[in-house]
Amino acid sequence: xxxQHKLSERHACALVGLSRxxxxxxxxxxxxxxxxxxxxxQTAHERRRWGYRMIHDVLRPEYPGINHKRVYRLYSQExxxxxxxxxTKRVGVRVPLVAASAINQTWxxxxxxxxxARPGAIARRIKCLTVADDFSHECVDITADxxxxxxxxxxxxxxxxxxxxxxxxxxxxxxxxxxxxxFMTWAQKHGVEHLLIQPGSPTQNAxxxxxNGTFRDECLDENWFxxxxxxxxxxxxxxxxxxxxxxxxxxxxxxxxxxxALNRQLTGxxxxxxxxxxxxx
Numbered sequence: 174x175x176x177q178h179k180l181s182e183r184h185a186c187a188l189v190g191l192s193r194x195x196x197x198x199x200x201x202x203x204x205x206x207x208x209x210x211x212x213x214x215q216t217a218h219e220r221r222r223w224g225y226r227m228i229h230d231v232l233r234p235e236y237p238g239i240n241h242k243r244v245y246r247l248y249s250q251e252x253x254x255x256x257x258x259x260x261t262k263r264v265g266v267r268v269p270l271v272a273a274s275a276i277n278q279t280w281x282x283x284x285x286x287x288x289x290a291r292p293g294a295i296a297r298r299i300k301c302l303t304v305a306d307d308f309s310h311e312c313v314d315i316t317a318d319x320x321x322x323x324x325x326x327x328x329x330x331x332x333x334x335x336x337x338x339x340x341x342x343x344x345x346x347x348x349x350x351x352x353x354x355x356f357m358t359w360a361q362k363h364g365v366e367h368l369l370i371q372p373g374s375p376t377q378n379a380x381x382x383x384x385n386g387t388f389r390d391e392c393l394d395e396n397w398f399x400x401x402x403x404x405x406x407x408x409x410x411x412x413x414x415x416x417x418x419x420x421x422x423x424x425x426x427x428x429x430x431x432x433x434a435l436n437r438q439l440t441g442x443x444x445x446x447x448x449x450x451x452x453x454x
């Protein structure tokens with residue numbers, strides 16, 4: 174307006190509602206903001222399903238003086254909002270869950286399905302058994318295979334128990350793998366209480382439902398599997414990242430493995446974390 178229409182500086186600033194001081198002294202981004210913006214963009218491209226709050230939790234140790242408001246402003250400035258995926262609405266009665274108060278008090282379990290791509294042929298389905306600790310929110314284990322029956326499930330749980338012990342209770346749905354004689358016998362043998370949710374009520378198993386949503390959103394939907402071995406390796410790396418790097422909002426914005434380690438220090442429990450396990454073949 175000043176250069177093209179020959180208006181005075183005072184008149185032009187009054188028309189657009191801009192102070193003359195701001196016009197004369199434009200804002201110059203600080204070195205910290207420029208560096209922080211670069212890290213935000215880098216993290217957002219590496220973690221495409223992370224929002225600004227999780228990026229803030231990850232960058233907070235590196236930049237102690239920043240808060241979530243500054244991260245959000247820079248995040249929005251670059252147009253880095255993630256695309257929300259549609260979720261199916263379920264109508265049902267909400268049943269409150271009893272919150273666990275210690276590690277290994279309750280494990281929640283369920284299955285997630287995916288497929289192996291085969292060019293020129295029908296994709297072959299795979300099943301992923303997911304196990305999560307309700308208290309620490311650790312992913313205790315994820316196993317992928319073409320078929321997982323009741324005996325297979327008990328063998329996997331026995332292997333996990335070698336590293337962190339048996340849980341006091343496990344929560345599952347009414348799938349055939351969990352109501353089989355093999356699984357019932359295993360639970361009775363090791364003194365594990367079996368908590369069965371009501372049929373058609375996934376909200377009663379909300380912990381594992383939430384985890385499975387994250388698992389599908391950040392791992393299964395972001396990768397293309399061409400073999401079972403590739404799927405296992407990719408899932409194993411994602412599980413390690415979930416436990417050791419990815420911050421969890423419900424435990425203070427720190428990774429589950431770190432939260433579990435702090436809890437073990439307070440309780441004197443020297444059990445190993447699940448991230449130390451090898452991939453189950």
